[in-house]
Amino acid sequence: MSLKIRMARGGAKKRPFYRIVVADSRMPRDGRYIEKIGFHNPMVDADNDERVKIDLDRAKHWLSVGAQPSPRVHRFLAEAGVLDKPVITAQTKKNQPKAKAQERMREAEEARKAAEEAAAAPAEEASAEEAAES
Structure with a gap:
């Protein structure tokens, strides 16, 4: 089973709210997930503490058993100090x-x-x- 740490969209139309979840990569984006480990609310200011919350212990656990974070979640985990900053290698026009x-x-x-x-x-x-x- 291939695990992903990714965001599942919730909230109303034009008012997004994302749960950060661990899910099987074959499941739909907003479908069944194994565990909710945090949330991301893009509607609040960037410096607000309630914008991104992640249970870092659970995130470390899932990373240790092989879960792969999505690019956005990877960035969140890097800001929290769990992972190294993602490297952008593709140079496009x-x-x-x-x-x-x-x-x-x-x-x-x-x-x-x-x-x-x-x-x-x-x-x-x-x-x-x-x-x-x-």
Whole structure:
């Protein structure tokens, strides 16, 4: 049996509330689960203590017997200090700025380098004149 630690949606329309559950991976998202180990309420402020609550002892137990957390639950557990932060390895074009924005960034970088070179040139001339006078 393949176990997942994932979120099951509850709440009303446009007012989501999620239970963090341990379930068989073959069960539906909101279907039967083995144990409820916490909840996530996205409707409260991010700094509120009632936004995410997880029974960390039970989460550690289920992780030790092989349950795999979903990406969002993995992030919650990492914030709680149970797991390491998830590593994002896939580099896609979606996470890059668009072509015009990349062009503007390149132009800004070139302008910045030109300004640095222009500022460095008078300083080099002044140091060369001081060395010549000595």
